[in-house]
Amino acid sequence: MLAPDQIIYLDNNATTQVDPAALEEMLPFLTSYYGNPSSGYRFGSQVRKAIDLARERVAALVRCEPSEIVFTSGGTESNNAAVNSALQRDPERQHIVTTAVEHSATYRHCQYLAKQGCAVSFASVDGEGNLDLDHLEAELRPETAIISGMWANNETGVIFPVEKIAEIARRRRLLFHTDGVQAVGKLPIRLADGLANSCSMSAHKLHGPKGVGALYINRRSAYRPSLIGGNQENARRAGTENVAAIVGFGKAAERAMEMAGQESTNVRALRDRFENTILAQVPSSFVNGNRAARLPNTSSLSFSGIESDAALMLLDRRNLCCSAGSACLSGSLEPSHVLRAMDLAEERLRGSLRFSFSRFNTEADVDQGIEIVPHVIAKLRSMQTTV
Ligand SMILES: Cc1ncc(COP(=O)(O)O)c(C=O)c1O
Known part of the structure; x- marks a missing residue:
């Protein structure tokens, strides 16, 4: 375990x-x-x-x-x-x-x-x-x-x-x-x-x-x-x-009531640092959804040129848990009905990953995330070009 x-x-x-x-x-x-x-x-x-x-x-x-x-x-x-x-x-x-x-x-x-x-x-x-x-x-x-x-x-x-x-x-x-x-x-x-x-x-x-x-x-x-x-x-x-x-x-x-204001500020800061760094470091990466009217803990990202199930596998090997859409859909190859309803390009549908934070996450989690995720995306993209 x-x-x-x-x-x-x-x-x-x-x-x-x-x-x-x-x-x-x-x-x-x-x-x-x-x-x-x-x-x-x-x-x-x-x-x-x-x-x-x-x-x-x-x-x-x-x-x-x-x-x-x-x-x-x-x-x-x-x-x-x-x-x-x-x-x-x-x-x-x-x-x-x-x-x-x-x-x-x-x-x-x-x-x-x-x-x-x-x-x-x-x-x-x-x-x-x-x-x-x-x-x-x-x-x-x-x-x-x-x-x-x-x-x-x-x-x-x-x-x-x-x-x-x-x-x-x-x-x-x-x-x-x-x-x-x-x-x-x-x-x-x-x-x-x-x-x-x-x-x-x-x-x-x-x-x-x-x-x-x-x-x-x-x-x-x-x-x-x-x-x-x-x-x-x-x-x-x-x-x-x-x-x-x-x-x-x-x-x-x-x-949740006791922590309310402080929790959403802290969690939002973790999410934003993670998201902004990934967007800056990984070319052709996109946020899915309205960035302004969003839960403070959620970051749905798409990376062109990758398949999210392959990304999940490599991330899992590095012990990073995230999801490709809702938990119930992970493991199936069918893109999520949510992103499909948003009429996203096929490439964005296939390469989507959801990262979601909580008050138990730390700055160290974000540090590791922003080290691992760009590495995994780059690896998948290089595998595609060498095939
Ligand atoms: C928006 C939403 N509704 C309903 C559910 C189902 O909740 P439960 O797992 O408690 O049955 C979930 C769980 O992922 C959810 O995210």
Whole structure:
């Protein structure tokens, strides 16, 4: 096994290191405090209190009421559940408007629903990954059930104008769901003003554990649960809670709040030094996505004349972890649907790499990154010219 101190981890949009403070709070719930939170005796109700505290902490991070937070197994479940709920509300409304660059947790779910007979429209983006709001609005129909649009893109980091989407949804009296998985913990979020009807989150993107997340559901929005069974989560998500993970998520949310301003400044500085140096040192390298309206931690770069899977292999040999598009797509030769939707030239599609930073990255990581990446790109280009 590769030890963490052997690697240069620049893939924080795929997942993040668990904050030691979150792990510390989780452990007793895997050992001593194993009671079922639904049990009436104190050994159970003390566990319920820990879940309640986690709910308060997550709600504080995204500025909503604790009662509006439903814990789930992560971003995928939350996105699926929000869209499914909208479709169940009215059989006459079986049309979804989403975007061409959603994470597969929405994108593939919508493709699946389309095969089941649902109508789906994918709003387009421009060459910098900015959402075409006019196109999104033009796709709305009387039978539209929901608009589902992400807050920030996992591949390019491009931030969508969620306030403007919300305004369109309000005007047309439509539900608006946003996939906040990459935004929460990286951007200031305020859901209290009824911005969206629902918003997805995932703990492992913000230094919490994997397999736990949340769906914010506005208290005035009707919701049809996807999982039916017990009355957990106020009857909005049946199943015994993943207690330790929820506790870890709560602590990670609290830490994200404590670190917020400082973290985004520091992480942005690391990202910018890395990106600017690579762009200066490597000819024919390009940033994918709107550089101004981007997450502070994400750098999607394309290098002409290389194949990203070959680059990933050489980078892996140097113990540098990054990705070629979203984690789910790595390993497949198909270029990402996100970069394709941006209509990038074939060469830029094939040679794209995503680097994403977090507060656990150091200046030394950047130093190593800017030494290794240009070297790998040069090597791949020289191999191409000698073949
Ligand atoms: C934007 C976005 N949405 C949803 C997900 C899925 O989240 P999870 O891994 O918690 O299911 C991810 C994970 O990469 C993501 O980046």
